[in-house]
Each structure stands twice: as C-alpha cells, then as structure tokens.
Amino acid sequence: MESASPAFLAALRHCESEPIHIPASIQPDGALVVVSTANARVLQVSANLEQVLGMTPQAALGRPLVRLVGEGNFQRLRELPVRGDRQPPVPTTFQFDAQQGRPDLAVQVHRVDRNWVIELENLIEADQRQLNQLLVATRDALWESDLETDIVRYCQLITEQVREVTGFDRAMAYRFDPDWNGEVIAESRSDRLPSLLGNHFPASDIPAQARRLYLRNMVRALPDVDATPVPLVPATHPETGRDLDMSFSVLRSMSPVHVRYLRNMGARATLSISLIQNGVLWGLVACHHTEPHRVSFQIRELAEFIAKSVSIKLGSLDSTERSAFMQQVQETLVEINRRMSRSGDIGDVLSSLGGRILALLGASGGIIAIGGRRYPFGRVPMPDDVDSLVDWLQRHGDSEIFHTDSLAARYPPAAAFAERGSGLLAVRLDEDYKNFTLWFRQEQIREIPWAGNPNKSLVDDRDGYRIEPRRSFDKWVEEQRGSALPWTGIQIESAQALSLTLIEVLTQKALISEARRSEARLNYLANHDHLTRLPNRLLLKEKLESALVNAELNNEELAVLFIDLDHFKSVNDKLGHLAGDRYLQGVATRLQSSLRHNDILARWGGDEFVAVIERLRGDEGVEEAISRLSAQLRRPMKLDGHHVIPAASIGVARFPDDGTSVMQLLQAADAVMYEQKEKKRTSLFIDNADPDASPQVSFEMGWQVNRALTESELVLYYQPQYQIDGHRLVGLEALLRWQHPTRGLLMPHDFLPAAAGLGLNREVADWALGTVCRQIAEWDGLLPSGVTVAVNVGPGQVDPDFAEMVLEAVRNAGIAPGRLSVEITEEALERRSDVAAALERLAAAGIVLAVDDFGTGYLSLAQVRELPVSCFNIDKEFIDGLPGDHRDEAIVRSVVALASGLGIKTLAEGVEDETQFAFVRAAGVDRVQGFFCGRPIPSDQVPAYLTQLGQG
DSSP states (O other): OOOOOOHHHHHHHEEEEETOOOOSEEOOTTEEEEETTTTTEEEEEEHHHHHEEEEEEOHHSSSSSHHHHHHHHHHHTSSSSOOSSSSOEEEEEOOOGGGTTOOOOOEEHHHTTEEEEEEEEOHHHHHHHHHHHHHHHHHHHHHHHTTTOHHHHHHHHHHHHHHHHOSSSEEEEEEEEEOEEEEEEEEOOOOTOOOOOEEOGGGGGGGHHHHHHHHOOSSEEOOOTTSOOOEEEEETTTTTOOOOTTTTOSSSSHHHHHHHHHHHOOEEEEEEEEEEETTTTEEEEEESSSSOOOHHHHHHHHHHHHHHHHHHHHHHHHHHHHHHHHHHHHHHHHHHHHHHHOOOOOOHHHHHHHHHHHHHTTOOOEEEETEEEEEESSOOOOHHHHHHHHHHHHHOOOOEEEESSSSHHHSGGGGGGGGHEEEEEEEEEEETTSSSSEEEEEOOOOEEEEESSSSEEEETTEEEEEEEESSSOOEEEEEESOOOOOOOOHHHHHHHHHHHHHHHHHHHHHHSSSSSGGHOOOOOOOOBBBTTOOOBBHHHHHHHHHHHHHHHHOOOOOOEEEEETTHHHHHHHHOOHHHHHHHHHHHHHHHHHHSTOEEEEEEETTTEEEEEEOBBTTTHHHHHHHHHHHHHHHEEEEEEEEEEEEEEEEEEEEEETSSSHHHHHHHHHHHHHHHHHHHHOOEEEEEOOOTTSOOSOOOOHHHHHHHHTTTTEEEEEEEEETTTTTTTTTEEEHHHHHHETTTTEEEEHHHHHHHHTTOOOHHHHHHHHHHHHHHHHHHHTSSSOOOEEEEEOOOOGSSSSSHHHHHHHHHHTTGGGGEEEEEEEHHHHOOOHHHHHHHHHHHTOOOEEEEETSSSOOOOOOHHHHOOSSSEEOOHHHHHTTTTTTHHHHHHHHHEEEEEEEEHHHOOOOOOOHHHHHHHHTOOOOOEHHHTTOOOEEEGGHHHHHHHHHOO
C-alpha cells in the first residue's frame, strides 16, 4: 500500500495538478486544425499539417478553411450536428479528387470556446473492409456474452473479443475499488507479454484528472510511445492567449509521466477502453503491444461500440445486485418490526437479529445510537474506545458517511482494537452525533499481489516533489495488516438508508414502552411525516393491519391505493427544493380533502402516498375515489409565480382479491402503479404565471387537444412505402395531424407534449388505431394484394392489455389481420420486459409487426433475436447523413447485415433525394419511404390514389 507521508501526499497533489488536458501537442498519426466558428479562418494547426493536407502551417494560418479542404468538404463540416462547447466529437470524412493526389481523411470535429477543433487521419479502405468483417463477429460475441451473469467470466469474454478486434498482445480488464485502486480481473494475452491477472495497481497510477478524461473519452490510443509529439502552431490561441483545451481530442498527446510508465511496463503501444457503470468510471480494458501498433479510426469506433455495450451490461448487473440486496433489507426490516411489536425491547431484538443485520453489510460488529443511547451487537471495541472514536468522528467527519478499510491509518488509536475494528463504516444522522450507526469489520490479514512495488519513488526538483513511475511491474506481494476487506459501493450507498430505516423502526416500536407523560408527543413525531403531517409508512402499516382485521370480521372489502407523483424531480430541478416541499404539502392537502373522513392517507416516502379506502361498495367505490383524487390533482397549483399541474400514477389492490396481508396489498398496489405509469407516460406542466412571459409548455393547448378528440379535429395522413426494386407499393403508414380551427394543420410535436401533460396520449393513440382499422375496411376493395397499412405504437400504449386492444380494434372493424401492420418503437420494446408475449400473440393472429426507429435505442441483441417482427425501419436520423457521413453509412450497412442474417426486411425512413435513394438501394435496403418517393396523402384522397395506382 502506498505511503501517506507528507512528501508522498505533496507529490500526489503535484501529479493530480498536471494539466494533461492542455498539452499543446498531438500524436503524429494525424493532424489538428483549430478554426474560428465566427469567420471560418484557421487559428492554430499542428506542425505536421503539410504531411496530411499538403500545406505548411505558415501558409494555412489565417486562411479560410475552405481553401484547405475544398468547398464540398467545408460544407459537409458546416452541416455536422456539432453541439456546444466541450462535447464529444462528431465523425465525418473529407473526400478528395484523384487529381488532388490526397487520400480521403477520417475527420472528428468538436468545439472549444466557439472554435472548431478538427482532427484528421488517413482513411484506409482496407480498414473499412476489415470493420465490416469484424462487425458481425463482434455482434455475435456480444450477443453470446450478454447471457453471462458472473462479472469475472463476462469480463474474460470481453477481453478476448477486444484483443481479437484490436490485435494487441495483451488486453486486460481492470476494475476500480472505492479508493480507486485497480485489480486485473480478466486477461487475454500472447506469450510476448507477461500475465498481470490478479495483480493490483495503486490509485496514483491513474490520478483524478486522468479518470475524468476517461469518462469523456471512452477510447484512447497511443500507437507508439517513442513517437515525438507534434506541437501546435502557435502554441496558444492567437486571440485569447490561452492553451487549447484538448479534453475531447482523440489525438491529444499523452503525459510524459504516463509515457515513461508504459515504457517501464514494456509496452510500445496502448489502447484503453473505458467501462462506465451508471455514469461512474467502473474500470478499463487496457491493451498493450510490444511494438508500435496503429489502431484505425474504424476499429476505434468498433471499440467504442464494445465499451458502450459493456457499460449497459454493467448497469444491468448492478441493478440486479441492488434488487437482491434491497429484498434482503426489506425482509430483515419486516422481521425486526414484527419482533419489536412483540417485545418492545431494542436490546433483545438486536441480540436475536444482530447477526442477520450485520450480514447485510458484511460487518462483524455494529453500534446503533438512538437519542444518545448506544446498542452494541456483534464484536465491537470497548466503550471507552468507542467514546474516543465518536469524538474524533464528530470533529473530523464532514460528510454524513465515513468509510475506510484501514481505520488506524486515519485514526492511529484504532491500532489498539484492530482485531475488532480495522474497518469502519459510520453513518451520522444528526449534527450532534446523538443518532448514528457504526459498522465495524475485524482485521483481515491479506496478501495483496501488486504489479510492482506500489510505493513509488519520489523526485525532489525545483517544483517540489513529484512521483516517478516505478521501473518494474514484477509481482510484489504485500502482507497487509491493520486493515479489513474494503466496503463495496452498494454497501456504502445503502448504509445510510439502512441505518435510517433501522433507527426509524426501532425508535417507533421502542416508544410504545415509553412513559405515558411523553407518549402522545413522541408517538406523533415517530409516526408522522414532518413535512406533510401525514402518517408515515410505519403508522400506515399499523392502521392498515387494523383495517384488515375489521374488514375480515365484518366481511367487508377495502382497497389500497399506491399514489406516485409523476415528474416530481422536475419541480425540484426547475423551481427549487423549497418549492418542491410546498408542492408536496399542497398535494397532501388535496389528497386528504378528496377522501372520506374514515379513509386513511399516508406519505410512503419521497413523492409517494398511500390511501386506504374502507367499507367499499364494489368497483364503483374505488372508481369514485380515484376520480375525486384525479380531479383534485389536476387543478393548477401556483408555486413561486408558476402554475404547476400535477399528475399521478395510481395503483389499486383490493382485499381480499389481491392479498390478505399488509405487505401483499402494498406490493400488489405498487406493481399496478408502475404498470399505470408505463401506460400513461404523463408529463408535468409548469406554466409561467406572468402573462407577459413565454410559458414553457402551454396548459391551454392540453385542453384544446381534449376538445379536438371530441370535435373530430384530429386527422390522419398516409405516406406510401415502396419496394425499392420495382417501385411497387407495399404499404401505407398512418401519420397523425391536427386540423386546428385557427392555427391550421399542426404536426405531432406541436401538440402531443401538451396532450401528455393531461394524460391524453393513450386516448389519442387509441383513436388513431381505431381510425386506421376502420379506414382499412373502407378501402379493402382498393388495396392491392399484400399491401399493409401501418400504425405507430409508442411506449405509452404497451401494457399487459396491448395485444387485446389491437385485436379488438381489428375485430370491431371486421378487417383481415394481415392488412394491419403495427410499427412499435424500439423505446417501447426496451421499456417493458413483457412485450414479447404480446407481440407473439399479435403475430400468431396474422398481424404484421415492424420495429420503428430502429437503432435509436438500447435494445440488446438477445431481445432482437426473439422478436417476431418482419421489418426493421431504419430511423431517419441515420438516413439524413447519407451519403458521406461515415458513421451513418456504417450503421445502415450494419442494420441491413443484422436484418439479413435474421431473415428480416429493412425499410429506410425519410429518404429525401436521389443520392440517399441510391445509397440505401446499393446497401441492400428492401423498402423505402420518404418525400423522394411519395409525400403524405390526406385520408380522403387515398381512395383516388389507390384507384389511379390500380389503373396504372
């Protein structure tokens, strides 16, 4: 373990302050040009510009960029969707005539301080052919590895695939611990480099500013550690005098310290791939080669695709682990609550359940302090030692959570009780340390294999101490004493919630045995939410338990309503947390006023409430209650000069049909609530109350959509879909429009957000489906054989009743199922795990299925394989850049290859001109739709169109 001496800490601070994002130089494998966005003139270039563009730096500086790259390439650059400053680069290509004698260039563009930063590399056709070959193999490998649930085995599959794709001698998966030390958990290598599997790397190997850059650049390459960096000319910006921020630069030269580190490791070339879990750097795939090794632009793009796929998988594994952990927490809390109800003695309960509680956090001992009184269980330090430790924490603990696996290194007196408390996870629940939890881990003597001695050499130069990279990476085994096993991320994150809930449960039940003189006041504080004054979840469970007993004795029904406010985070983000608190208080008042006197309302937590409706009169009583709740919520609420229109998702569970216990009913209502949330996809409206200000979203527009549904103002247009060879009509896609009485014809984006705010999206979508089916019936004699009519289905329509809703519309219209095509968006497919069964049912009934907006979501290959669809609709986003945008071209070809391998047709959406049509045709796309082939036709003109088509 690295020393924490003052000299080392000073050197570490020096290392972390190295400005690696402004090196003023690049790697020599390409060239860089900085151009003003104001006048498109060249401000800075790399000194090797002539090797790439045939023009010296002196000749290029001050010239318009168009003189360097030509009019066509300049226009292509101007049309790129380059976002604001310091965002990831956007790729394209520069193409040159054979007469110019220059090879085509791979180009990446981003913006810094209102300047374009343009990076250029030679584009080699052979690399593109290699990419096409590797793409299918990579897809299949990721598909296969996606089934793996063990993180180490999964990383082993990924390192093998990365090494196959990149050709490096060694690829290793490197995972960070909470202190940013790394461990090699998987490795694929040739005999040319030694194994580092199982070795650890100290946190100082990758300092904080380097980790931040790994989050911004998922793929970083250094083809030759001995190559001389190419300086920028001039070195600083000629107008501002500042260094160029190269955080997002793919050619940015490496830190000299890092280069020496790689040489000492025996690596002549390297490639790093960031692995990100839920927005946090989880680890790296680090590749090394014994000789210089250039990785082409195309292969780097494929490596980034792997990185993003792995990051999605890591998020999924984390979610699974958290769900399992929270289930254990919930079961333990239920048991604590049960025993406290029976005993009322905290000490007795902790004595009997202490081992189970400690197992949740992997601790060997714990102390729970409530109101200054401490309850120890398991193996903990002596009381005097705990007193001194708490005093130290109170003076030095700035945050609510303190954790360490080596307490003696931070608090030297802890060495005296290392066998009981080498590791500590402390959760402070108030400022005075009256309520807290301490979780201890006993000393664990471990042998840690490091990749070289982690205690780095220090050099004292005129700038102070600096770290010198170690010269050997041979295994160096440290026997670590005085420390415990490190706390995992999920244990640290969950400790606060677990500690708070434990104290809440224990406090609530202990109050029952308190003296009667303070019982009423303390009972209220423990049983009610301080913000809304409603019963909290503990009191709710007691009241619900009592209500269930009464309902069973009297042979009555009752209902539990789980109420979740939609988009509460938007209120906090847009109006602030104080306004968010007042919003919750206002909602609580409205909910309370809409219920009967004997009904129960409680705040479950956060933006969730629970209502209990007793003495029901069948379904009618529940529907009346929900109607009253919804009506109260929809009234505009004024907050800090804004009007907020709340919305909520409500799940209902009935006793005894849906459960007979408190937990069964709460879980059933919660599950229904989430189904309702998926079905509605409502939005929160925040309107500026100032009539002279521009509102963010029009509340009035939402009510106009409601009127449009009843006044028949919504209309459908139909756009033809053609077979690309032969120009034969194969389908018509229904497109929604609003014939507004004063504003004319409106597109969906003009009114659907407003409709969502009032929960009308589902009603609009159901109207469109029913109308399409009725119009198919009207045109049945005119529609050519094999032609289908498509209707779009979004996330808000996909629920357990989705298949039955579609089939009922088909039956009501009396049409053949094969005439209807359902185009379901990729977002809808990935949001619901039960959508496959609905699609299978529709396909079995003969309805044609297609995936709409294919490529815009995160649908896994395993999901794609199982879909009973006949067509992938390639989203217009990828067609717009054709031809010329290298990434869009690769995506279109990849989708065609994937579809062809699965026996599925492809349709290109939004084909606007002849060049796009020619490209998708050459790429093997089966069908086409867009203005180039046919504009949308009003529904009343479709019969004439079909008649003319039949005569032609």
